[in-house]
Amino acid sequence: MSNVKTIETSRLILQQSNIKDAAFFLELLNTTKWLLYIGDRNVHSVKDAEKYITERMLPQFNELGYGNYTVIRKTDGIKIGSCGLYNREGVDGVDIGFAFLPTYESLGYAFESAQALLNLGKNKLKLSKISALTTEENLQSQRLIEKLGLKFIKKIKIPNDSETLCLYTITF
Template sequence: MLYQLAKHRILETERLVLRPITLEDAEDLFEYASDLENTIHTFPTHQSIEETNWVIANLFMAAPLGNFAIELKENGKMIGTCDLRINEGEKSAELAYAINKKYWGNGYAPEAAKKLLDLAFKDLKIERLWAKFSAANPASGRVMEKIGMTKEGVIRHSKNLRGDFVDQVVYSRIE
């Protein structure tokens, strides 16, 4: 499964290129990772460009397989990230994504997520794709619905976001 993932390091859709994340993406990533509105439901807000560089080097570059920058074909702007977190033993994968709020509402998240869903089922031969989101962020659930995922349920008080425990909604798709 990881071999297949390694073979598909760059993916393309009609409007997007999904590619490895590099230190050259730091400014674009910091642009949205430093904005609380963008990160409130997902991950700690970045406080400096140095922190963003650390995250890129230690998270995305240290284990690059399955981690993709979302880049606009039209201008090369990195507008987000999407990930497939593979569990080979279970033949499953977790899908995750984050998009710069300046690009919300344009269908980029479902476009990128659908490409990873196709990769997961067609090339990686997984049995189950799943994703979760903060219940306070229903827009993320709409992305999941658009790519054919089904709501499984709610895991109560399962994520600590800035000292508040939030419920997470789980969606999945099997093929």
């Protein structure tokens, strides 16, 4: 499978996350919402972020041809968020996820980037189903997932995580 390294939308460039994004991920992974809804990934320096990218993001791209994308705004080249398709333990099929810096929330960027990845999954990767997970408390994420067309299935727990999560899916 060939890697899909870059995706463009009308306002955004989704680029395969790489080591050059370490300072950005240091900031993103330590935002209040990331820590609250996704969890502390123990990324507290640029070096930690480089290790996180190298060990957690790049292997999936090498293995599957897709993974985590850094979302860049076309108008000014600013890195504003992250959106990706993930092979996540405990989830049947591919999981879509997203996170944005607080300044860039509620501006349609998460929807635009996630919609592009749903299209990639359906049309190029020929996936038959995409899932999404969110915490019970993350109502903003739940609304976006539903706006994307995913339907709530059930509450689940994934391996090595004690938190109850809401599972959504869309089939093509």
